[in-house]
Amino acid sequence: MSGSVLEIKNLHVSIEDKEILKGVNLTIKGGEFHAIMGPNGTGKSTLASAIMGHPKYEVTEGSITLDGEDVLEMEVDERARAGLFLAMQYPSEISGVTTSDFLRSAINARREEGDEISLMKFIKELDKDLEYLEIDQNMATRYLNEGFSGGEKKRNEILQLMQLKPEIAILDEIDSGLDIDALKVVSKGINKMRGEDFGCLIITHYQRLLNYITPDFVHVMMQGRVVKSGGPELAKRLEAEGYEWIKEELGIEDETVEQNA
Amino acid sequence: MAVETKLPFDKEYIEQFSNTLNEPNWMRSLRLQALEQAETLEMPKPDKTKITRWNFSDFKHEYTTGETIPSLQELPDVLKDYFDQDNLPENLLIQRNHTVAYAALKDELKDKGVIFTDIFTAMKEHSDLVEQYFMNNAVSVDQNRLTALHAALVNGGAFIYVPKNVEIEEPLQVVFWQEDPELALVNHVIVVADENSKLTYVENYVSSNVEEQTVANIVEEVFAHNNAKISYGAVDNFAEGTTSYVNRRGVAYDNATIDWALGQMNEGNTVSENITHLIGNGSTSKANAVTVGRGTQIQNFTANIVQHGKGTDGFILQRGVMKEKATTIFNAIGKIEHGGSGSNSEQESRVLMLSADARGDANPILLIEEDDVTAGHAASVGRVDPLQMYYLMSRGLKKEEAERLVIHGFLAPVVSQLPIESVKKQLTQVIERKVY
Ligand SMILES: Nc1ncnc2c1ncn2[C@@H]1O[C@H](COP(=O)(O)OP(=O)(O)OP(=O)(O)O)[C@@H](O)[C@H]1O
Numbered sequence A: 001m002s003g004s005v006l007e008i009k010n011l012h013v014s015i016e017d018k019e020i021l022k023g024v025n026l027t028i029k030g031g032e033f034h035a036i037m038g039p040n041g042t043g044k045s046t047l048a049s050a051i052m053g054h055p056k057y058e059v060t061e062g063s064i065t066l067d068g069e070d071v072l073e074m075e076v077d078e079r080a081r082a083g084l085f086l087a088m089q090y091p092s093e094i095s096g097v098t099t100s101d102f103l104r105s106a107i108n109a110r111r112e113e114g115d116e117i118s119l120m121k122f123i124k125e126l127d128k129d130l131e132y133l134e135i136d137q138n139m140a141t142r143y144l145n146e147g148f149s150g151g152e153k154k155r156n157e158i159l160q161l162m163q164l165k166p167e168i169a170i171l172d173e174i175d176s177g178l179d180i181d182a183l184k185v186v187s188k189g190i191n192k193m194r195g196e197d198f199g200c201l202i203i204t205h206y207q208r209l210l211n212y213i214t215p216d217f218v219h220v221m222m223q224g225r226v227v228k229s230g231g232p233e234l235a236k237r238l239e240a241e242g243y244e245w246i247k248e249e250l251g252i253e254d255e256t257v258e259q260n261a
Numbered sequence B: 001m002a003v004e005t006k007l008p009f010d011k012e013y014i015e016q017f018s019n020t021l022n023e024p025n026w027m028r029s030l031r032l033q034a035l036e037q038a039e040t041l042e043m044p045k046p047d048k049t050k051i052t053r054w055n056f057s058d059f060k061h062e063y064t065t066g067e068t069i070p071s072l073q074e075l076p077d078v079l080k081d082y083f084d085q086d087n088l089p090e091n092l093l094i095q096r097n098h099t100v101a102y103a104a105l106k107d108e109l110k111d112k113g114v115i116f117t118d119i120f121t122a123m124k125e126h127s128d129l130v131e132q133y134f135m136n137n138a139v140s141v142d143q144n145r146l147t148a149l150h151a152a153l154v155n156g157g158a159f160i161y162v163p164k165n166v167e168i169e170e171p172l173q174v175v176f177w178q179e180d181p182e183l184a185l186v187n188h189v190i191v192v193a194d195e196n197s198k199l200t201y202v203e204n205y206v207s208s209n210v211e212e213q214t215v216a217n218i219v220e221e222v223f224a225h226n227n228a229k230i231s232y233g234a235v236d237n238f239a240e241g242t243t244s245y246v247n248r249r250g251v252a253y254d255n256a257t258i259d260w261a262l263g264q265m266n267e268g269n270t271v272s273e274n275i276t277h278l279i280g281n282g283s284t285s286k287a288n289a290v291t292v293g294r295g296t297q298i299q300n301f302t303a304n305i306v307q308h309g310k311g312t313d314g315f316i317l318q319r320g321v322m323k324e325k326a327t328t329i330f331n332a333i334g335k336i337e338h339g340g341s342g343s344n345s346e347q348e349s350r351v352l353m354l355s356a357d358a359r360g361d362a363n364p365i366l367l368i369e370e371d372d373v374t375a376g377h378a379a380s381v382g383r384v385d386p387l388q389m390y391y392l393m394s395r396g397l398k399k400e401e402a403e404r405l406v407i408h409g410f411l412a413p414v415v416s417q418l419p420i421e422s423v424k425k426q427l428t429q430v431i432e433r434k435v436y
């Protein structure tokens, strides 16, 4: 059996009455890795937030479905339990709640009452993933993201990804702020998730990440739309030549959403 | 406002009460004098809370016994939550109504001269010692009408004394259980750590009166002599029908420490003041307090550290969660007296509002009469951050569960200070019960 399908059709999203996404179409299937690239301010994080259900973003048109189920009808937590995961560009700090307490609650949230993960099993699996991601053991007992460095927060997002094992994950600039070694470790973690049952949407500015995680599809976002799609070679060309050629090809003057608003 | 001067108890009643308890003369005369003073003294005036209409004088007071508890394996259900069955305390006093239901103190501590007993036994067996500390140097009888009333009507309490150079690692725990739902508890606790000694004390106040109206009038006096260290934990859990006045006072001498961790989880209206005098040079105190307000209850918490000695350190940390239509005022006062050079004073008060109808107020106040000092304060009254909720829920946590985590996280800095693991658990449970 293959994994889930996330289908985004003609998605329009506004924030504070300003339209940011203007008709995004994208389908991600289990087993596929997609990358989205695009200049700053073109709506990439907006897409990620709308999929997850961020309270500030309003979907004005279009649909998002997961295996045919209407995602837009679901609360944020229901989306997560349905199999979606978003590694955020800026994860929140939760004072007073340890990373491990939080993770255990999150794992149990996906399980039936009475079928909670045993403490022993939880600790074993957590230790395994901490080691795999070369994260210091003491992060588990530190308060979630509080005082974490930028790179530590990113690693922690991937730790959560590995622990929660979603069907479809969106990773928003998981590579930003990472040093070379951390980038390798984080990529290793993401690659470990690869499989028939796991689909992934990777938002990034840099080909560098895609050297470690080879995408099956690369999409370019401008002006709140996916304006071009291709294979891994598209990312390489963007890295070498920037976005100018696409703008020329499509007759776009300014790539951001701002101009068109 | 006209001060209500008529008291429901007269001289004859007090005399008879004192006789029933077979008290030393000094206590009897102290009671009688206090009764006179109570008639003219004014009620306390907690900042920003009006308590003139609260019931502090109409209650059942007469001496009431409680059944003994033969063993901790047979604890009444009400108390079960307060103990960890796998780790029962070895030094424990349970006061049930006005009598001792259970008392245990390790022989080793008895041999070292540790006194750990109810206040009336202490008055008989260690009369001079109790007299020395009873409303003399910490809380004075004439502080206000309620302290005077307290002195006149004391009907329960504990006395703890740790001699010089004795360090006790295991905690001393007292449970004050007001089983009779109408009975007022006028409870007096004295904790004395003599020079170079060390102790951990934890107390619980428990009652179950929801409909019945009564009063708790509590005075506690805590003394840390030179180089002594007291770690003091409390979980107050009076039920809705009890109106409480709680006056906890600490006095620390040279290089002494008094650290408070107070779980103020009463369900009824409450005025609580926790004042610590850092008399000695190099003395320190942390005053940590949490509360959860719900229903229509009104609470006023004042924490005050008065720093007299040189090089003292005072740190106040208050956290409150407000639900429904509850009102809570936090006053955090750091005062460095003239002569307290090289001292440091910090206050932090934070209130988390869970409902639009709740009211919360955090007032940190710094009063400094010396130049060479450091001080700082922070206060906030806020709501649960929607972005935190979004983040937690995006991992699959239901809204209530996410909120629960945020609340526990918010209170964690104080809860984690409680000196006994089982009491920490117990406070967490009480918080859970009050929040949901
Ligand atoms: N809260 C907000 N209020 C107003 N405008 C906003 C808000 N949040 C985002 N925007 C705007 O929406 C547009 C798209 O933002 P988005 O974060 O989706 O861009 P992005 O493609 O992720 O950019 P980057 O590569 O810099 O992360 C930007 O113009 C941004 O300024």
Ligand SMILES: [Mg+2]
Residues within 6 Å of the ligand: A044, A045, A046, A089, A172, A173
């Ligand atoms: Mg972004």
